[in-house]
Amino acid sequence: MNAITAYRALEDRFEKMAVLGEALSVLHWDAAVMMPSGGAGPRAEQLSALRVMGHELLTAPETADLIAAADAADLDDWRQANLREMARGHARAAALPPDLVAAFSKACSECEHAWRGARLENDFASVKPLLAEVLTLTRRRAEILSEALGLSPYDALLDGFEPGASERRIEALFSDYRAFLPDFLAAVLERQDREGPKPTLSGAFDVGRQEALCRELAAVAGFDFDAGRIDQSAHPFSTGFPGDQRITVRYNAADPTFAIMAVLHEAGHALYERNLPPDWRRQPVGSARGMGLHESQSLLIEMQASRSPEFLSALAPKLREAFGAQDAFTDEALQRLVHWVQPDFIRVDADEVTYPAHVILRFNLERALLRDDLPLEDLPAAWNDGMTELLGVTPPTDALGCLQDIHWYDGAIGYFPTYTLGAMAAAQLFQAACAADPEIKPALARHDMNGLQAWLTENVHAHGSRMSSDAVLEAATGRPLDPKAFEAHLTERYLGA
Amino acid sequence: MNAITAYRALEDRFEKMAVLGEALSVLHWDAAVMMPSGGAGPRAEQLSALRVMGHELLTAPETADLIAAADAADLDDWRQANLREMARGHARAAALPPDLVAAFSKACSECEHAWRGARLENDFASVKPLLAEVLTLTRRRAEILSEALGLSPYDALLDGFEPGASERRIEALFSDYRAFLPDFLAAVLERQDREGPKPTLSGAFDVGRQEALCRELAAVAGFDFDAGRIDQSAHPFSTGFPGDQRITVRYNAADPTFAIMAVLHEAGHALYERNLPPDWRRQPVGSARGMGLHESQSLLIEMQASRSPEFLSALAPKLREAFGAQDAFTDEALQRLVHWVQPDFIRVDADEVTYPAHVILRFNLERALLRDDLPLEDLPAAWNDGMTELLGVTPPTDALGCLQDIHWYDGAIGYFPTYTLGAMAAAQLFQAACAADPEIKPALARHDMNGLQAWLTENVHAHGSRMSSDAVLEAATGRPLDPKAFEAHLTERYLGA
DSSP states (O other), X not given: OOHHHHHHHHHHHHHHHXXXXXXXXXXXXXXXXXXXXXXXXXXXXXXXXXXXXXXXXXXXXXXXXXXXXXXXXXXXXXXXXXXXXXXXXXHHHHHSOHHHHHHHHHHHHHHHHHHHHHHHHTOHHHHHHHHHHHHHHHHHHHHHHHHHHTSOHHHHHHHHHSTTOOHHHHHHHHHHHHHHHHHHHHHHHHHHHHTOSOOOOOSOOOHHHHHHHHHHHHHHTTOOGGGEEEEEOSSOOEEEETTEEEEEEOOOTTOHHHHHHHHHHHHHHHHHHHTSOGGGTTSGGGSOOOHHHHHHHHHIIIIIIITSHHHHHHHHXXXXXXXXXXXXXXXXXHHHHHTOOOOOSOGGGOOTTXXXXXXXXXXXXXXXXXXXXXXXXXHHHHHHHHHHHHHSOOOSSSTTTTTSOSTGGGTOTTOTHHHHHHHHHHHHHHHHHHHHOTTHHHHHTTTOOHHHHHHHHHHTGGGTTSXXXXXXXXXXXXXXXXXXXXXXXXXXXXHOO | OOHHHHHHHXXXXXXXXHHHHHHHHHHHHHHXXXXXXXXXXXXXXXXXXXXXXXXXXXXXXXXXXXXXXXXTSOOOHHHHHHHHHHHHHHHHHHHSOHHHHHHHHHHHHHHHHHHHXXXXXXXXXXXXXXXXXXXXXXXHHHHHHHHHHTSOHHHHHHHXXXXXXXXXXXXXXXXXXHHHHHHHHHHHHHHHHHTOSOOOOOSOOOHHHHHHHHHHHHHHTTOOGGGEEEEEOSSOOEEEETTEEEEXXXXXXXXXXXXXXXXXXXXXXXXXXXXXXGGGTTSGGGSOOOHHHHHHHHHIIIIIIITSHHHHHHHHHHHHHHHOOOGGGSHHHHHHHHTOOOOOSOGGGOOTTTHHHHHHHHHHHHHHHHTTOSOGGGHHHHHHHHXXXXXXXXXXXXXXXXXXXXXXXXXXXXXXXXHHHHHHHHHHHHHHHHHHOTTHHHHHTTTOOHHHHHHHHHHTGGGTTSSOHHHHHHHHXXXXXXXXXXXXXXXHHHHOO
């Protein structure tokens, strides 16, 4: 087979995998949003069957042969990058023996199931042996991937979530933030305290009205209801594909700002997916780059744009209109409310200042666990010591400590850092966008994100997976990822005039 | 490979196809109920990709080899029947060349799309060339299947919808009904007219209350909301699998009996699927027998049980409670309303007396079209002549005539007869059930269908595809399908004391 024919056959093969992936995303969404409880068993089998089919296509010897044959093809930049991404995906998947893949999948599923009970019962001991098994298999996966990809074991795991990320780079970024945080946090808390108590909301906020406002704001962030849906689920998420993007949200009757910010966050994810290069739809090079860059797009829309004073100045009147005027809905009180900083136990509820500390703790602990430097029985204490050291709060229970997050129990080691990589990238990109187009910020005060969307599409979304995340950042901002824009953003927002 | 190993490998292979089929059913449901319009293109591609994967598994040479190898295995009755059904499915699918399958699928999809516009515009000419192509390819399919299966071309098509059905048997059943209908219909209309006008409903009936009542009645018919959902869609349907069955319905604000009867109809389909033999789940022998027997289960619950005087006597007070008392909700008026007979143009709106005439017309015309005895340009006139002859009404437009149904335009030739086979089987089975358990009818007056469900499960559902539909009927009622129970049912209901 000649090289260009091989390349074309690969495009067909990867398109098939992408279509399978789309079907999987609908089945996942349905399971979270629509499925009756009786469907759980059959659905798990359906998901697994489709995943196995995709995995078989990706790891098939024919795929390896085609990749080798296509190597000699005279391809343009995009196709070269596409072939590189195909080879990357194949290499990762083919390196792992099928029995290890199956054993890992089974261990994760059993551990995750046990974790749900353990968290409810605050009983780390009950899930510990299952987590030990997940860790053992993760170490084996990391070693095999390390060998195959020429990366350290931890970097080989990271690479599955954010290609090109490395422990060394993350250590440098996180050290910087760790040095920045203590004095900054003390100053923020001192000032916050000086300015008075946290605004309190009064009343139950009608879910129908919350939903209407969320839909209006999602549209501001570019969400298209002819090509997407917003529904409710226990945990907000975003999924789908161009033409049919789906966001979920949970409404809190006591505070409408939770759902509003969650929808804007998920709309940022959806915007990225929607504006990926249409010519490369269903090809690896046309996919989102990595979890870190993906999170940068949601955090850019939520944290940078939608929690900006400009955006909030237009949100306050909408809240007053929807729910009636109250003290917390003055412009000034709303800002204090959504900018409230509070060191606390739970990562998913954390503000943007303390959030990285939660991530740094997990980054340190998961590397120690992977290296077998931290015995699992010492994890709860190590967690609590870390929280005390980083944020000055000590979780009273493991449910509020090392049992709070699903990720490790579900086998996702190497994933946590992407949250903070995303937060840092969001600040750096937003800074560059506002410098390139001075109308972006004033437009936010009119709830107009068109300029921002255009800049993001051109400078981030349209690249798909053509370049590394760092190369995207360099092209868009003039430099690779660094923590300074994020720190400057926090300083301006929390200690500015 | 030894014979029993081959048989076991076939079970694994067909389970995989069944799981794919379940995923497809979720994607279909989602497309009809949830999907935004922008999802139509990607969804068509997802459905097609999964269908192709299933088709490849079914037609693969390995499947043929395994079937041949398993033939020598010493199998019990169920496994023998399972192997027979596997061979049947494989033979049908493998007989058709892949390029014909692809061309037919494309022609159907284009024709169906054009039909939607043509029906709206009342423009048969615009869809005629596309229907001609569907017919040409259907003839080719029928010839190839005829050769492969040793059936006549039309029987080979029928067999795809109701295994074992034959043109000759259907002709005999339909001739009988055609002889019965004219005098019977005249007598029904004369008596109906004598007893006064059709009861009229007044008011808009709140959709929320309709929905609550529909859910209550679905539960009466055995629907389990922990293992299923009821939603709205343009056309009611039933899909899913044990653990997760999904019914849809459309609410008519002017008449709550439409949604109620539609839900009970779909609940009958769901009941069949739910009570199929659990030991044979995801195997061909554990599947529903055919479209005719499936329709018998929906029509039994709807037409035989739920439109019975007993059931209606308990429905009337529920309607009065939900929507307030009115003339149409007296016991007597409600019966007249849901038993109203009216020769008219549209099949899906037809009463149970005139419905078979709609089917007989289509049965005659589709055979003439298939044989090329009826030029397509003559179809509209032939349709209208047939309606005039059968029911004494002449459609004023093709939209109310030969453009009304999706089926031919979607490539389903040989499907229409199953509606009336189902109606006749429903009457025969209900008669036998009531004879076997005299408590079934009185229990309907308490909205208790437990006895009926138990009889149906034992005598119909639990057989899966172990026997032919006729063998199921013979075992359950003592005779193969005949039209007499149906005619007796109509005579009692419409001309009885």
